[in-house]
Amino acid sequence: MTLSTAPAPLPVEPPSGCPFDPPAALGALRTEQPISKISLPDGSWAWLATRYADIRAILGDTRFSSDTTVHGYPLSGMTGGANTDNRGFIRRDPPEHTRLRRMVTREFMVKRVEALRPEIQRITDELCDAMERRAGQDVDLVEELALPVPSLVISLLLGVPYDDHAIFQRLTGTLLSRTVPDDERETARLELRDYLDRLVTAKEADPGDDILGRLIVEQQRTGEITHDEVAAFAALLLIAGHETTANMIGLSALTLMRDEESAERLRQEPALIRGAVEELLRFHSIIRNGPRRVATADIEIDGHLVRAGEGVVVAVASANRDESVFADADRLDVCRPNAQHHVAFGYGIHQCLGQALARVELQVVIGTLLRRFPTLRPAVPLEKIPFRTDMSIYGCHALPVTW
Amino acid sequence: MKITLDADKCCAAGQCVLIAPEVFDQRDEDGVVVLLDAEPPAEQHDAVREAAAICPAAVIEVHA
Numbered sequence: 300m301t302l303s304t305a306p307a308p309l310p311v312e313p314p315s316g317c318p319f320d321p322p323a324a325l326g327a328l329r330t331e332q333p334i335s336k337i338s339l340p341d342g343s344w345a346w347l348a349t350r351y352a353d354i355r356a357i358l359g360d361t362r363f364s365s366d367t368t369v370h371g372y373p374l375s376g377m378t379g380g381a382n383t384d385n386r387g388f389i390r391r392d393p394p395e396h397t398r399l400r401r402m403v404t405r406e407f408m409v410k411r412v413e414a415l416r417p418e419i420q421r422i423t424d425e426l427c428d429a430m431e432r433r434a435g436q437d438v439d440l441v442e443e444l445a446l447p448v449p450s451l452v453i454s455l456l457l458g459v460p461y462d463d464h465a466i467f468q469r470l471t472g473t474l475l476s477r478t479v480p481d482d483e484r485e486t487a488r489l490e491l492r493d494y495l496d497r498l499v500t501a502k503e504a505d506p507g508d509d510i511l512g513r514l515i516v517e518q519q520r521t522g523e524i525t526h527d528e529v530a531a532f533a534a535l536l537l538i539a540g541h542e543t544t545a546n547m548i549g550l551s552a553l554t555l556m557r558d559e560e561s562a563e564r565l566r567q568e569p570a571l572i573r574g575a576v577e578e579l580l581r582f583h584s585i586i587r588n589g590p591r592r593v594a595t596a597d598i599e600i601d602g603h604l605v606r607a608g609e610g611v612v613v614a615v616a617s618a619n620r621d622e623s624v625f626a627d628a629d630r631l632d633v634c635r636p637n638a639q640h641h642v643a644f645g646y647g648i649h650q651c652l653g654q655a656l657a658r659v660e661l662q663v664v665i666g667t668l669l670r671r672f673p674t675l676r677p678a679v680p681l682e683k684i685p686f687r688t689d690m691s692i693y694g695c696h697a698l699p700v701t702w
Numbered sequence: 703m704k705i706t707l708d709a710d711k712c713c714a715a716g717q718c719v720l721i722a723p724e725v726f727d728q729r730d731e732d733g734v735v736v737l738l739d740a741e742p743p744a745e746q747h748d749a750v751r752e753a754a755a756i757c758p759a760a761v762i763e764v765h766a
């Protein structure tokens with residue numbers, strides 16, 4: 300298809316001086332042209348949706364497929380597990396998606412995750428003890444707390460040796476980068492595949508009492524799934540469960556350090572932390588490169604005809620700043636009554652499987668930081684903090700703090 | 703108020719349990735929604751409506 304004017308690429312840079320706001324161009328599109336077109340790196344184009352109602356309509360409609368092998372899926376510029384061979388259920392449609400997702404939903408349901416809260420608290424406390432021993436020095440909060448908490452938790456749940464975390468942190472870092480060359484990303488993908496292949500082989504011989512062990516015993520040995528599918532579960536859960544929460548912890552800590560009034564309120568009334576976490580999820584909306592879909596039928600969205608085979612990119616960060624749903628949307632209001640209406644975890648049947656876990660991790664870490672480090676502050680000015688504009692998941696690469 | 707569920711569509715996101723734990727639960731085998739109280743008392747109505755509005759798979763139907 301040719302266009303009279305070539306569309307611009309997906310905006311990724313936050314407004315200058317406002318690292319906590321989504322790209323300004325998204326806000327302009329939302330009011331002026333809520334369904335628009337963007338160009339992708341390979342020269343193709345996709346629809347871009349920026350309004351809350353349209354985004355819920357698209358993600359809630361299974362005729363918009365998540366299957367990366369469907370003709371027209373907007374793969375270009377995608378990071379993470381964009382590969383099409385042996386992909387996880389995040390890139391599949393019903394009935395396969397339903398069948399596979401339901402093999403692991405019980406592992407992440409609310410009561411299972413609530414039962415993990417004391418363990419998550421213990422992990423957090425130990426990391427905070429280590430931080431306390433370094434009082435007076437600058438400490439990188441990302442390295443010392445934000446990354447290790449979700450990384451330790453997901454390793455424990457999956458039954459992955461934590462000693463290997465450096466390997467998959469490096470590999471997921473490369474996989475999720477928008478700026479590494481494609482061949483480097485492909486090398487990282489193959490390296491991760493080999494690592495997980497060896498891991499699953501080892502667990503087949505000796506399945507532990509953990510998610511991968513249970514998948515092997517209950518699903519693989521009964522012929523429901525193959526070795527490669529167990530490895531695909533491992534890849535999806537490791538990647539999705541790792542950098543997401545880590546970046547939310549970093550950004551949340553930073554915004555609360557800069558908002559003494561909200562921080563004090565939460566210290567006084569810890570019961571407000573649950574709601575505050577919803578608001579922080581809304582406000583930061585760290586997923587910045589999708590979700591993406593391909594239409595499998597001609598579907599009208601907000602007066603535009605999206606034809607079968609055309610790709611769609613939805614900007615959840617923009618939906619979460621939609622004034623028609625969230626009053627004074629650019630303000631962080633830790634007591635916002637409808638914060639949980641956010642779409643930071645997506646919407647529809649692919650809505651985040653790990654959301655209950657992410658919530659508890661965030662509640663525990665934020666509550667603990669507020670309580671144990673009441674004078675925590677950034678050790679460098681805001682301009683010196685490296686924000687992740689080069690990544691599909693927004694956040695800070697590093698966050699030097701002192702107290 | 704009367705609640706009905708289309709549990710086949712449930713994706714076990716668990717948001718209803720967070721919002722209205724006295725009305726919704728998740729079954730142990732696969733996290734799919736279970737109704738604890740199909741005709742909840744008035745003080746639960748706001749929470750139930752909120753859960754229905756947020757449910758990502760539009761499973762919860764609320765009848766006046």
Ligand code: HEM
Nearest residue numbers: 388389539540543544547590643644645649651652653657
């Ligand atoms: C703050 C942290 C997190 C955020 C913002 C987040 C966000 C998201 C979003 C937006 C989706 C939807 C993707 C789509 O529609 O295509 C998703 C899916 C998913 N997330 Fe998360 N996530 C977070 C944490 C986690 C954690 C801790 C896990 C743990 C394992 C996890 C596992 C998954 C999985 C498996 C899916 C695929 C679900 C499906 O396709 O049915 N996420 N997440």
